[in-house]
Amino acid sequence: MKRLLPAAIVAFALGQPCLAFAADYAPIDCSKASSPADVTICKTYSLGQAEARMATLYGIVMSLVAMGERGDVGYAQQQWLPTREACGDNVVCLTKAYNDRIEQLNKVIDVIASNGPY
Secondary structure, eight states: OTTHHHHHHHHHHHHSOOOSOTTTOOOOOGGGOOSHHHHHHHHOHHHHHHHHHHHHHHHHHHHHSOHHHHHHHHHHHHHHHHHHHHTTTOHHHHHHHHHHHHHHHHHHHHHHHHTOOO
C-alpha cells in the first residue's frame, strides 16, 4: 500500500492544473541551447531523459507543496542551476547533478506522501 501512495499522488498531480509557472523552471529548449551544459544535455539521450524527469518532478512538487513552500522549492531549483552549468560538457558531472536534484525532489514527494491524510 505504501508503494502505491507516491504513484497515486503523482497520478493526482498530473491530472490537476499545474501550479508551477514556466518562469520558475522551464526545460531546456534544445533549438536555443547555447551553454556547454545545455548543448551536452541536448546531445546526450540519458541527460535529456534526466532533464525531462527532473522538470516533471519539479512541476509535480510545485503543485503539491503548500503555497508558503513554493518559494523555497523554486529557490532551491534556481540554486541548483549554477551547479548544473558548472559541469560544462562533463557528462558524469551532469548525470550526478541531475541524480542529486531528482533525489531531492523525490524526498519532497515522500514527505508529502508520509503526512497524509488518508
